[in-house]
Amino acid sequence: MQRIRNAHRPHRWQARGVFLACLVAAATHVSGCGGEGTAPAPGGPTLPNGLLVALSQFEVSPEGKVLPKPGPALLELLALRDGVWQLSTLEDPDSNVFHKAMVYTPPGGSAGILTLGGSGAHLKLWRTQDGQSWLAERLWTKDFGGKFSRMRDAEVGDLLGNGNPDIAVATHDQGVVALVSPKAGGGFEVKELDQRADTFVHEIEIGDLDGDGVLEFYSTPSDPNRLDGSVQRGQVMRYVPSTGAEPALAADLGDRHAKEILVEDVDGDGRDELYVAVEGHAEGKGASARLVHPVEIRRYEAGTDPKEGAVVATLQDRLCRFLTAGDIDGDGKLELVVAAFRSGLWLLRPSEDPNGSWTRTQIDRNSGGFEHASILTDLDGDGRDELYVASDQDGELRSYRFDNGRFDKEVIYRRAVPSAYLTWNVMPVPAALVPEGEPAPLAP
Template identity: 25%
Template sequence: MKKFANALAWIFTFTILHLFSSCGNDDSVKDPNKEIEENNRLPRAVYEHGNFTASYMLDTDQDGDNDIILGPHIGLSSDALLINDGTGNFQIKENAFPTRYKGSTANTVTISSEDFNGDGRPDIISSTIDAAEGSFSESAQIHLYLNNGDNTFSDGTSKITDNLIEVGWVEWVRTGDFNNDGNVDFVTTSSGGFGMDAANGVFQGGYIYLNDGNANFSRSLIYMNDNGDLGEYSFEVLTWDEAENGEARMGRFPLDIFVGDVDNDGDTDLVAPNGYAEGQWATFINISSGTEPTFEVILNGNHNSDPYDEVRFKNGALLDINGDGFLDVIGSSSISGLPDETVEIVTAINDGTGRFTETTGLITGATPGVNHARQWLVADFDSNGKDDLFIADHGYDFWPFPGYPNTFLMGSGSELVNSSSNIGTASAFTHGAAVGDIDGDGTLDIFMNNIQGLENIGGASSDFFIYLNDGSGNFSGSK
């Protein structure tokens, strides 16, 4: 992502500054170029910019249809809001968001939504990094945007203590009630270890920010018990044991974090992959009683001194693969790092308590692999009551940015079926995606963050952002 950003920065800056100028805090006159062209669902400016690194779909104005929030890479001073007319045609809402961290030299990498202050309106939380050349990803800020009810958002970032990440950046912000007090909290994930220095207490991922119910967030000490080598312990981020030469110590820290109720007891648990590290990975079973976040730690896999001998999850998702009613794990072992090679997709089955065991043979059809899987989105795309999975894969993150086909797996109730041909086999630079009903037909569609303009520097290209579902999990691109 870093190489990609630096190489593209000069292409977009001049065009973007005037096309989307009204998405910032100025009061400029509406540019007619932003109006929907005939037969186009999106405003022209979206295609002219063409460089969005995050998106999220939700009904911001609560009129019954899904709107889209776009997080741009450089050139814009703020995120953009697209308002749906109810049929899947969108217009830009001017001045919807306040200026983000680093303004037009920033990159919004993740967007999520919950009602954080209990007023019945969906609010936004996001992570924005410094994307300026020479300082890319050296710092970041977690933003809170509170919904005003009129398709605009006010800046609530100051309500988050420790919102500035001074080294490295936060890749994902996952939400849930982690201390069982009825308020929606959030947990941060790391960008693959960039900038992390555990020896000196420098982290980006694994922090839990507790919500007081009024959207005031503060980091909390986390209480854990592995019922083994470490027993009861507490730390500022999620961590688990690394037993080495018979010595127990807190030595493992999460990169990605999956959020869900893995033991079906009604509260929110966490699963922490081991990333590039060897050995065991952890499930954090929520046993909180309404104050501090408290977890029982289950260790999955076996400790092994060979870092490539054990199952490794760089990123992934929770979904019910085998139809037993419990959330299982699917993920990729790492990032390929090569333009034409993939890494395997691995699966692990939940025994119902949150303990996972690697299990093969659960994906039928052509054996899928991923190159640089950016985002894993679980939804029921064919309305059969089974979990399906869309994997946004932008491929090789260096020149000439060739892109890579995305992956689509459909749940049968006992396994996953590789149905990637349903979304097309073309290579695009899909830097994440958002899922929701775009055109009001009751089926889930996909907005893909397909970076436009890469063909100008010799890479992948896609003409579409919107992919409409026919109701059976077959998708077609729509402008």
């Protein structure tokens, strides 16, 4: 089953993330981001949809010290059944990280779990054989010839205009952007649309900014990672595979860059917009480090000059890796959630002038992480999106439900050793694709 991002766009399939945890954990309820309550009781609700959690994991010494030794790429699958969150896992020794996992259904085939692995770079489609054991179909694998070979991000949509679900893929570290398309007789064809030496491409987004009914997609090439917040140049590029047009510059970020973008019609005018989370710029190191330029959320329409994106919000932070849009209150209007590195979770609503400053509300100051993977999605099917967040700094997977003007927080799972795992993405999945698992352990 392919999951439509929005009912008014049947041509585009969702491809974004959420989180889970592992080993010793809790499932507690917290109202209004305050104190803890009680966990769901057995015999409670069963949800039609669950979560996929893409992870890297690291060895832990007998003394409890996390070692710089990555294990196999790890995917955790979570479903709420009879009031209990069930956990099952999938590991792939061919890679040491899953950057993303999502549902994908090839034409004429059955739904599976699509994974993007790093070091080595593998795009695989997994299905269960007997409800428990997994079998992988390899769609694409490649050594890109640089220091790293990683499948970093992907989205799915009808990018060739033939009704089939094409996969647009971003990679590290030779700037390869590719289109992986199902072939009529079975199998997949890979076409590399872009390549730049020593370039990281972190993000892919699909949409239709100019409203011509033809899907384009966007990518975020940048200089190799500099985690100290120093100068790192980057751009956002635009591709229209169905027309054969050359890649075009959509956003020129100068000596700054973005690892997260979102294409969505957040302002409700009937056309998509491009939102770019421009990373902050810091100078100095350690205690002397200072933030020179904060994180900016910039907005671009189809005709926006690549150098003139409108800044709709700023955050006093240096990293921002997740933007997610959804309808938290069921009023038919979209909100934007921003998950920053240290400054927490933020809710943004468009102003009367969508290019002006947006209304900004803090959802939770005490949530964060290097990726801070987050997604707005409606797992229970009540017409209102819930927010699911991986607060890796706390080793917790959390959900937030907006009710009576406030967010109620539930801690679904808590890790025993938070720093032994890094959550890269979280995605919704039909619960029917989640194997029966063990109950997620509760804290004592």
